Amino acid sequence: MMDQSQLKEIEARCIQEEQPFCTAACPIHVDVRAFMAALAKGDIRGARRLLDRAMPFPDIVGRVCDQPCYSFCKRGEIGDPLSTGRLERYCVVNSQTVLKLPRFPAKKGRVVIVGGGLSGMTAALDLARKGRNTTLMTGKACIGGTLLDFDEKLLPKKALLQAETILADYGVILQTATALPTQFIVSLASDYDAVYVDLDEIEPGRLPTAAGRPDPHTLALGPEGCFAGGGAFPDTAAFSVIKQVEDGRRAALSIERYLDKVSLTAQREMEGVRTTRMHTVTSGIAPVAEIVPADPDAGYSDDEARREAGRCIHCECLECVKQCVYLREFKEYPKTLLRKIYNNQAIVQGTRSANKMINSCSLCTQCTMICPHDFPVADICRTSRQEMVRDKHMPPSAHEFALEDMQFSLSDFCTLSRHQPGSSTSRYLFYPGCQLAGSAPETVKNTYAFLRQQLPDGVGLLLSCCGIPAHWAGQDGLFAKTMANFKIEHEKLGKPTVITACSSCLALFKEFAGEIETISLWEVLDGLQLPTDRAAARKPEQPLTIHDPCTARHQQVMRSCVRNICTRLGLDIVEHDYNGELTDCCGYGGLMQVANPPLGKKAARVKAERSEHAGLAYCAMCRDNLAASGSPVAHLLDYIFPGQKDGDPLLRNNPGFSGRHENRARLKEEMLAELWGEAAGPGPDHARIQLIISREVAELLDSRHILDDDIRKVIFHAKQTGKHLINPHNNHHLASYKPVRVTYWVEYEPAAQGNVIHNAYSHRMQLPEELS
């Protein structure tokens, strides 16, 4: 399990919680995004509350803010930035104070602020709120400094008088019209614990020369406890309202630290203007011109303000979430997902509520490709699964169905390893993979026949499973054993080059059996003269959209060979945006559809709906899952090696779990008989039980993960033992049997041609007779 520092390091790669560009550019970090959201729905009080929280004197700053955020607004990339300054003005002109920040209990230290400009006012307010005894002295009759020169229409004098009242309310001792000669200022340093000089009123020349220039980060002067800031920028002499606020706030924080005798400099990077790592994509967002008030002097009307604020695009990242059905389903972004997984692992006693979430990820890594910082969601989920298995916290029901299916594919009933008939060596080894064997057994036969005819020096055959379900399920031991057995078998056959039809097998062999030479079937086919008698296949009249499988994400050569083959076959192909490196998973990856069937269905639908065209897949699981989601979709091999009896490849049914299961066993039996003239070993006794299953019941069984083979076992057991229930009214039988861990119940009706299956269901809870 990762430790806290690793957690933080990975968490930091997700930038969804970074500040938006406007807030980062604002020296006092006003939540501009939320401010815009409030104004866009006409909630002026809500907007005002945000200003009250961040700004000193919103009635002043809100009217005259020089909006440094403007040039950082993302809308600027696609037209006019948001007119934030005008909207702040609209907000404060049309509202009263909503939020009055509390005053903290009195603390030690006496502070004097010399000069009554906005920076001095801000420092005084912040320090008084924190409970410090604060005096503000100004040579003028009223506070405000340069603000006093502002036009009355822009900034009414009453706003400054109101600010005096606010300061007094917080306990600031105001001394107006006070003579402030340099000598007096120097003497204040010994009378008070800390001094802040507002350079808007006290020109820098009036500071003692020994004072030096204020430090840009702390605003500290040479002498202990003396600080200065505010006023015009020394280089340009320009006056910025927000700089006054920033300096006042920075000085107040420095003085707090000084009085508390802690470091003036440590960890102050978060103050003032910041850089942000936020990543917001503006492509696809329509430009909307800035709303200019009809009467510029009066400012925005309610309607104008709402429309202008409504232009805010609410900058955030969520680029991965926008594409990933899994992250959307669980309403997480990578950072929050990781936190939940980490907490889930830390639970000793109690409910591990994130188990389902951890087991639902397809591990397809699309999000990592999209993420500007490569956030590794798939690695985190798979590692977490490994740990759950290791610590015996993996829910048995999560992957057992898939793992039993894999064990069946690896059993004697389905595996076959042979040199080409009539040959005792193999230069190549065709490895169709368990899913193509399950989905399209005839195609496996035809493809193998073609490879034998085209390739020299013997093409062996290995019907098996690469073990990826165990890898995805976090079952390291089982996976290692499967991979080791594959290597032994490969060696026995004389280390031929493995030709894989499945991109998952290929990716896995490349990662875990790098010493074995592997090549994709597509690359092999692209180098061969393709069969010309493919006229039998009904070539589609409409263009097809190609669907890359998620495990082809990093297999560029394979993807381009597939496209070459399509061109050579004369197939009219259209691409869509989420192909290649950004392709979606069909719901099979990571065992998503087993651990979370409804989500698996959604994933298939999302992938199918990336294009309005009928689909062309070259992964057997993509083909079957997209077909199950109701989309017309063909497998590329259907067009290269059409079967004699096959109809339109786009309309081939999804065989379902049961169909794939039985196809694999039959394929082995038939290939063994047809090519090597051998009979397969006897099937299990229960295989003789005949079933009659309607389409509706078959769909129910598929959704409940109950195989026809399980049904046969139940009925066989009932016949053997005579133990079952009977309903005398309709002669239905009800029997149960637990082959391994799951108890299956089947309601059936024996008939002359076989057993009519009416219903089936299962549970994992053990009954008393099974306990003994």
Add this chain to the structure above:
Amino acid sequence: MSNFSFIEDTSWQCAGCRQPLQPTKVNVSYLNSVFNVELMTCPQCGMVLVPETLAMGKMLEVEQLLEDK
């Protein structure tokens, strides 16, 4: 689900013993948890009926709760 009763009128009879089912207290278990529940069973051979509503309802719910413990 301990001490829950799932008895219901049922047309199912034990085929071997030709007996109508009777409410009986039985122990069912999963992942080291044992529950005493009342189910319809054959009074002669003890064969238990788990109806679909129970298997796909309460039992599934409890199984999943226990799996996440």
